[in-house]
Amino acid sequence: MRTLACSxxxxxxxxxxxxxxxxxxxxxxxxSMKDRIPLFYKxxxxxxxxxxxxxxxxxxxxxxxxxxxxxxxGEIAYFNPKGQDWKIFAEGLHEPLGVxxxxxxxxxxxxxxxxxxxxxxxxxGVADSYETVxxxxxxxxxxxxFAFGPVRGPNGKLYVALNLxxxxxxxxxxxxxxxxxxxxxxxxxxxxxxKVSKQVGRMYSRVPYRGCVMEIDPYTGAGSLFATGFxxxxxxxxxxNGNLMVSDNxxxxxxxxxxxxxxRGGFYGxxxxxxxxxxxxxxxxxxxxxxxxxxxxxxxxxxxxxxxYANSATQMVxxxxxxxxxxxxxxxxxxxxxxxxxxxxxxxxxxxxxxxxTAIFIHTQLLKRGLHRFAxxxxxxxxxxxxxxxxxxxxISSIQPTGKTPFDPLDMHVTPHGFRFDFTExxxxxSTDPSLWPASRYYYLYHAxxxxxxxxxxxxxxxxxxxxxxxxxxxVELPEMKLDxxxxxxxxxxxxxxxxxxxxxxxxYTLRKVPKN
Amino acid sequence: MKLAASFLLxxxxxxxxxxxxxVAPNPAAPTSTPSAAATPKPGKTVKxxxxxxxxxxxxxxxxxxPRFTANxxxxxxxxxxxxxxxxxxxxxLVLMPGKRExxxxxSLELGDKGPAQEFIPVNPAIIAHSALLNPEGAxxxxxxxxxxxxxxxxxxxxxxxxxxxxxxxxxxxKMPALAEDQNIPPMAAxxxxxxxGRRPFVQRIFMPxxxxxxxxxxxxxxxxxxxxxxxxxxxxTWRGPFIDASAHWLGNxxxxxxxxxxxxxxxEKRKFPFKIADAGASPAxxxxxxxxxxxxxxxxxxxxxxEVFETITPAPGDTGLVLNYRIPKSVHSLEFSLATGNAKLAxxxxxxxxxxxxxxxxxxxxxxxxxxxxxxx
Numbered sequence: 001m002r003t004l005a006c007s008x009x010x011x012x013x014x015x016x017x018x019x020x021x022x023x024x025x026x027x028x029x030x031x032s033m034k035d036r037i038p039l040f041y042k043x044x045x046x047x048x049x050x051x052x053x054x055x056x057x058x059x060x061x062x063x064x065x066x067x068x069x070x071x072x073x074g075e076i077a078y079f080n081p082k083g084q085d086w087k088i089f090a091e092g093l094h095e096p097l098g099v100x101x102x103x104x105x106x107x108x109x110x111x112x113x114x115x116x117x118x119x120x121x122x123x124x125g126v127a128d129s130y131e132t133v134x135x136x137x138x139x140x141x142x143x144x145x146f147a148f149g150p151v152r153g154p155n156g157k158l159y160v161a162l163n164l165x166x167x168x169x170x171x172x173x174x175x176x177x178x179x180x181x182x183x184x185x186x187x188x189x190x191x192x193x194x195k196v197s198k199q200v201g202r203m204y205s206r207v208p209y210r211g212c213v214m215e216i217d218p219y220t221g222a223g224s225l226f227a228t229g230f231x232x233x234x235x236x237x238x239x240x241n242g243n244l245m246v247s248d249n250x251x252x253x254x255x256x257x258x259x260x261x262x263x264r265g266g267f268y269g270x271x272x273x274x275x276x277x278x279x280x281x282x283x284x285x286x287x288x289x290x291x292x293x294x295x296x297x298x299x300x301x302x303x304x305x306x307x308x309y310a311n312s313a314t315q316m317v318x319x320x321x322x323x324x325x326x327x328x329x330x331x332x333x334x335x336x337x338x339x340x341x342x343x344x345x346x347x348x349x350x351x352x353x354x355x356x357x358t359a360i361f362i363h364t365q366l367l368k369r370g371l372h373r374f375a376x377x378x379x380x381x382x383x384x385x386x387x388x389x390x391x392x393x394x395x396i397s398s399i400q401p402t403g404k405t406p407f408d409p410l411d412m413h414v415t416p417h418g419f420r421f422d423f424t425e426x427x428x429x430x431s432t433d434p435s436l437w438p439a440s441r442y443y444y445l446y447h448a449x450x451x452x453x454x455x456x457x458x459x460x461x462x463x464x465x466x467x468x469x470x471x472x473x474x475x476v477e478l479p480e481m482k483l484d485x486x487x488x489x490x491x492x493x494x495x496x497x498x499x500x501x502x503x504x505x506x507x508x509y510t511l512r513k514v515p516k517n
Numbered sequence: 518m519k520l521a522a523s524f525l526l527x528x529x530x531x532x533x534x535x536x537x538x539x540v541a542p543n544p545a546a547p548t549s550t551p552s553a554a555a556t557p558k559p560g561k562t563v564k565x566x567x568x569x570x571x572x573x574x575x576x577x578x579x580x581x582x583p584r585f586t587a588n589x590x591x592x593x594x595x596x597x598x599x600x601x602x603x604x605x606x607x608x609x610l611v612l613m614p615g616k617r618e619x620x621x622x623x624s625l626e627l628g629d630k631g632p633a634q635e636f637i638p639v640n641p642a643i644i645a646h647s648a649l650l651n652p653e654g655a656x657x658x659x660x661x662x663x664x665x666x667x668x669x670x671x672x673x674x675x676x677x678x679x680x681x682x683x684x685x686x687x688x689x690x691k692m693p694a695l696a697e698d699q700n701i702p703p704m705a706a707x708x709x710x711x712x713x714g715r716r717p718f719v720q721r722i723f724m725p726x727x728x729x730x731x732x733x734x735x736x737x738x739x740x741x742x743x744x745x746x747x748x749x750x751x752x753x754t755w756r757g758p759f760i761d762a763s764a765h766w767l768g769n770x771x772x773x774x775x776x777x778x779x780x781x782x783x784x785e786k787r788k789f790p791f792k793i794a795d796a797g798a799s800p801a802x803x804x805x806x807x808x809x810x811x812x813x814x815x816x817x818x819x820x821x822x823x824e825v826f827e828t829i830t831p832a833p834g835d836t837g838l839v840l841n842y843r844i845p846k847s848v849h850s851l852e853f854s855l856a857t858g859n860a861k862l863a864x865x866x867x868x869x870x871x872x873x874x875x876x877x878x879x880x881x882x883x884x885x886x887x888x889x890x891x892x893x894x
Contacts, residue, residue: 094721113730131806139729143771368602393602394576
């Protein structure tokens with residue numbers, strides 16, 4: 001700390017170079033190494049508009065190369081990177097957490113109470129029409145009932161995700177939507193909360209359609225249930241192939257943060273929202289057996305190892321297929337709230353089952369925490385930060401690739417006897433030594449308690465490694481393949497043919513299915 | 518009409534704070550949590566009250582919350598968290614009243630001696646201080662409030678920070694409304710009021726005594742109202758400052774906005790103002806949004822299939838509210854009724870008879886109801 005204090009004695013702010021020495025970040029991956037990030041990415045802060053609480057709830061790019069940003073107090077503003085200037089377009093929304101630019105230039109914004117279309121009908125550059133597109137869902141006033149989205153599917157429909165309520169709080173006296181008594185009558189919610197809070201479960205759903213992903217027709221405003229089983233699905237987006245991806249946060253029924261590929265009618269683990277299924281028998285979800293839940297649910301294709309990869313996963317966005325982003329173009333990146341980390345998610349469908357890997361992508365103390373919302377303008381990645389009084393950050397960072405591609409694991413696929421890794425550069429010839437490929441194998445519990453320890457954690461060493469594709473592909477064979485385990489690799493000791501160490505040596509595969517061939 | 522503090526949801530939390538605090542707390546100010554409230558009893562030792570507060574150091578050189586309450590003699594624990602995502606180190610110094618500028622100036626003058634003493638000047642006006650907190654660091658400091666009531670500043674004494682990074686402990690002294698507080702940074706006071714105090718202004722937020730999809734509106738002049746987008750109707754109106762949103766915005770959304778003045782008029786709790794044809798007293802309503810013209814919203818909704826446009830503007834001289842209703846495709850007669858309370862009701866069409874108004878389809882196409890404030894002022 002003394003060293004750090006000395007380095008700031010002469011200046012009002014810390015020189016960025018001193019940050020790599022931040023001792024508080026010592027246990028984070030790669031932080032102890034000299035920060036090589038500036039070789040590959042230029043990170044800057046975007047100037048914020050005055051008088052705005054700079055927490056970003058939603059962000060999108062317009063076709064003409066501007067950013068549109070939704071802020072915590074309800075402002076929607078355009079940022080023009082060319083002139084670095086801001087223009088406030090709308091104000092007074094209630095906790096907007098997503099914005100989508102429609103084809104006619106109007107904006108679709110998901111705020112706490114509704115999905116709203118904002119239009120400037122007078123041509124003065126300011127929204128005057130705040131049209132309610134869809135408000136057919138319940139709100140109890142519980143603080144945790146955040147609303148995320150919208151995103152547009154290949155079919156033109158809109159998709160939003162609705163949070164559950166938290167038992168850290170009761171409900172307002174006046175609510176919206178039809179209340180469903182489940183185990184506990186509504187009157188009890190206004191009595192002694194400490195008793196009721198234990199009965200309702202850590203996260204609960206008493207009004208439609210908390211904990212669900214909803215499909216909305218943008219023209220008729222009709223909303224219908226699309227999928228159930230979510231807890232706090234802060235990330236919702238389509239990948240480049242039209243798959244609806246939803247990320248959800250660690251907590252009850254979520255041993256770690258998880259990524260889902262969401263199908264119509266699917267159930268994704270958190271039982272509270274099962275009551276909104278038309279075929280539900282009325283049972284209290286807190287009383288349903290794990291066996292029954294396991295029959296209903298689709299386990300997550302990807303777990304994010306807790307602590308070392310992500311503690312609160314956020315939005316996914318596709319990396320553009322431009323030369324500057326090199327081989328990463330087309331892949332999906334995802335943000336994290338608690339650490340200055342961006343990750344990539346690499347799902348694949350194996351014999352009809354989704355599974356896949358996540359890899360750390362950009363981890364650096366040069367980046368602020370609270371990496372919440374993302375948009376690309378050209379090659380530049382804009383990252384909007386938030387905290388909402390939890391861990392996180394504020395403002396917007398711009399991340400510009402220098403055009404130099406780091407040596408990194410690029411992709412990871414399951415094989416009948418192990419995994420196949422693709423790299424951005426050829427590996428050194430001695431990379432066939434299995435001891436350079438240490439992994440650990442563990443899983444997270446599916447249960448009502450909050451989070452999960454790493455279960456049955458075991459060290460795994462490959463039996464055989466072979467290189468192909470000019471050294472850019474490695475086939476790694478393992479002694480056994482155990483389903484429903486995470487295989488978490490640490491590739492720190494690998495070297496590229498040119499002698500570089502991986503910028504991000506951590507990559508973890510959630511194994512749900514082993515291919516026959 | 519009860520304000521946020523007595524709203525059912527918050528009753529347990531707010532009551533605890535209020536009961537232990539002889540100085541009326543601003544219900545919206547993020548206040549301290551007293552853990553051992555003690556009423557002095559004759560012949561018994563007075564148990565010292567303990568106050569626990571969480572204070573975060575945030576981006577842009579801010580303490581969050583920028584102020585809290587205590588009482589003389591309280592044992593205060595401040596749990597500090599450096600949550601500044603721009604990776605600035607910060608500290609926390611509690612000072613004697615009126616000593617903020619002096620200590621900030623002194624910390625700047627430390628020059629190259631600063632790091633050795635962690636930027637803490639030597640000054641008897643410093644009541645307590647933390648060590649330097651690195652980014653993501655957390656520490657708790659303990660101190661006893663001096664016996665003199667007063668406004669005790671707290672600062673970050675990192676060179677240059679203290680000019681904008683400060684706050685205030687109100688010890689046995691009444692806290693002013695946040696927007697009017699001169700003892701906190703102007704920015705902290707400004708963010709409390711949506712629009713920074715601009716009028717007119719429209720803000721959707723959780724409001725007391727209304728549905729969870731509420732819209733607060735500051736009219737030009739000094740009138741404000743709460744409109745409920747679930748029930749599609751005016752709920753109440755008050756004079757003076759607009760809402761204080763700081764507790765809702767500084768936290769995670771649990772707290773409601775607070776209404777600083779008692780409303781002079783409130784609608785009945787579950788009664789829609791008009792009946793169209795044979796529809797009941799609580800007809801099906803559907804909120805369709807609003808359009809802003811000259812800063813004011815025109816609400817748009819459906820009642821029993823009929824589209825309604827509603828604007829609420831101040832009556833000349835701010836004597837009350839003018840509610841204008843347009844039903845362009847009016848084909849039914851309409852029965853209108855509102856709670857009277859402190860308002861005198863008048864209509865542009867027909868005439869009120871004990872709070873009730875009957876309008877023909879033609880009259881209902883466009884009519885105005887004026888609520889004149891007749892409350893004692």
